[in-house]
Amino acid sequence: MRLITVNATVTASNDRDAEALRNRLTEKGTLLVNVMSAAGSGKTTLLSRIIRDMPEMKIGVMEADIASDVDAKTIEALGAEAIQVHTSGMCHMDAGMTAAAVDAMEGHADLLFLENVGNLICPAEYDTGAHLNMMLLSVPEGDDKPLKYPLMFQKSGALVITKTDALPYFTFDLDRCVERAKKLNPAVNVFPVSAKTGEGMEALEAYLRAETQKLSAKEF
Amino acid sequence: MRLITVNATVTASNDRDAEALRNRLTEKGTLLVNVMSAAGSGKTTLLSRIIRDMPEMKIGVMEADIASDVDAKTIEALGAEAIQVHTSGMCHMDAGMTAAAVDAMEGHADLLFLENVGNLICPAEYDTGAHLNMMLLSVPEGDDKPLKYPLMFQKSGALVITKTDALPYFTFDLDRCVERAKKLNPAVNVFPVSAKTGEGMEALEAYLRAETQKLSAKEF
Numbered sequence: 001m002r003l004i005t006v007n008a009t010v011t012a013s014n015d016r017d018a019e020a021l022r023n024r025l026t027e028k029g030t031l032l033v034n035v036m037s038a039a040g041s042g043k044t045t046l047l048s049r050i051i052r053d054m055p056e057m058k059i060g061v062m063e064a065d066i067a068s069d070v071d072a073k074t075i076e077a078l079g080a081e082a083i084q085v086h087t088s089g090m091c092h093m094d095a096g097m098t099a100a101a102v103d104a105m106e107g108h109a110d111l112l113f114l115e116n117v118g119n120l121i122c123p124a125e126y127d128t129g130a131h132l133n134m135m136l137l138s139v140p141e142g143d144d145k146p147l148k149y150p151l152m153f154q155k156s157g158a159l160v161i162t163k164t165d166a167l168p169y170f171t172f173d174l175d176r177c178v179e180r181a182k183k184l185n186p187a188v189n190v191f192p193v194s195a196k197t198g199e200g201m202e203a204l205e206a207y208l209r210a211e212t213q214k215l216s217a218k219e220f
Numbered sequence: 221m222r223l224i225t226v227n228a229t230v231t232a233s234n235d236r237d238a239e240a241l242r243n244r245l246t247e248k249g250t251l252l253v254n255v256m257s258a259a260g261s262g263k264t265t266l267l268s269r270i271i272r273d274m275p276e277m278k279i280g281v282m283e284a285d286i287a288s289d290v291d292a293k294t295i296e297a298l299g300a301e302a303i304q305v306h307t308s309g310m311c312h313m314d315a316g317m318t319a320a321a322v323d324a325m326e327g328h329a330d331l332l333f334l335e336n337v338g339n340l341i342c343p344a345e346y347d348t349g350a351h352l353n354m355m356l357l358s359v360p361e362g363d364d365k366p367l368k369y370p371l372m373f374q375k376s377g378a379l380v381i382t383k384t385d386a387l388p389y390f391t392f393d394l395d396r397c398v399e400r401a402k403k404l405n406p407a408v409n410v411f412p413v414s415a416k417t418g419e420g421m422e423a424l425e426a427y428l429r430a431e432t433q434k435l436s437a438k439e440f
Contacts, residue, residue, distance in 0.1 A: 038258045038259040038260055038338065039258040039340045039361060039365060039368070039369065040258055040358070040360065040361025040362050040365060065368050066341065066368065066369065066370075066371075067367065067368060067369075067370050068364075068367040068368045070364055070367055070368070089345075089371075091311060091339070091341040091342050117341065118258065118340065118368070118369075119311070119339055119340070119341055119342075120259045120338065120339070121286065121311040121337065121339055121342075122311050122339075122341075122342070125309075138260070138360060140260065140358060140360035140361075140383065140386065141259055141260025141261075141360075142260050144288075144290055145259060145260060147287065147288040147290055148259070148285050148286065148287060148288045148290070148338070149259065149286065149287075149338075150286075150287050151286075151309075163360065165389075166360065166386070166389055166390075169385075169386055169389055170386075
């Protein structure tokens with residue numbers, strides 16, 4: 001397990017850096033998915049399940065955190081390439097930081113996940129160079145989150161509602177949550193899943209396969 | 221319900237502003253508690269329970285969010301004074317922003333809560349002028365959070381572990397979590413609670429009463 005420490009790049013040039021990274025990854029045939037959520041929504045658990053369920057894909061994971069390397073170790077134990085990225089205290093990843101992390105990956109990945117810092121605010125403000133922004137909202141967090149963190153919902157192509165196995169124990173109205181998210185972002189693809197029971201994982205994985213196939217057709 | 225919008229003050233002078241605000245509130249006999257956690261840890265639900273359980277105290281709440289006013293409306297419905305503070309997209313409150321919010325409160329409060337923006341990272345970096353930092357970690361978020369967000373645990377005088385009624389449904393090791401938190405902050409006061417069932421609330425409320433009484437003795 002390797003650890004790299006990155007510093008924030010100047011934000012003015014971020015969009016240009018993001019576009020360059022996206023193009024470079026498209027050429028290499030690597031779909032980059034920027035995974036964002038609050039702390040504790042189950043990003044690592046979801047990615048672990050995806051890696052186990054999709055052995056036909058070469059999957060890599062870049063774990064961004066302020067401290068610790070527990071998530072990268074979890075992913076590495078599944079046999080996928082993982083690197084830990086420390087953000088020097090920054091609450092988000094930007095395109096330059098992401099490019100540095102991509103360059104630190106050794107093998108080829110068809111599907112490369114950036115597990116962004118756990119935070120519903122700052123990560124939404126930076127284009128990381130990913131082809132797809134995938135946000136997670138877990139059932140215990142509550143169905144009001146689209147009202148409070150609108151930018152994150154607006155910037156995400158996929159909304160994964162995690163921990164649906166916990167629906168009986170929390171007052172979370174799935175329909176109301178989806179309605180609120182679609183009001184902010186009518187085109188968002190919604191996937192309610194439980195990485196624990198596997199419920200809903202098939203639809204999410206079919207979507208990720210289809211997005212990866214778009215790359216060969218250069219649709220990004 | 222009033223809404224104020226604040227902008228970040230220069231951070232260099234933040235500590236001085238924080239100290240001035242703390243002294244001013246001590247003189248007024250108002251204990252300011254800065255409540256921090258990730259999004260969806262149950263800050264508003266906990267404060268609602270405290271307001272209902274402690275009718276003998278004059279309690280006020282300043283709700284900081286990037287958008288929406290759902291939390292302030294929830295608090296106001298309980299009969300406590302509440303204001304909504306919009307942070308102009310900022311992921312935290314600083315001392316100047318907090319002072320502006322305090323000035324917008326109309327009545328006297330013995331116990332004034334600042335419900336900070338839902339975020340385990342940025343709010344920990346700013347002294348808001350509060351007498352006490354109280355962080356929440358909910359059971360569904362996982363017991364590994366002290367490893368990943370150490371500064372928040374270091375800066376908090378009280379750690380409230382919320383949603384303990386969900387312990388049977390999640391793999392959350394309470395002892396391990398407390399051990400990790402105390403390694404970062406040996407003096408932290410830990411309160412496992414369920415605002416839903418009321419379990420553990422009495423100890424937390426006794427602690428808040430005692431902290432408020434310290435003010436008259438000018439122990440801050």
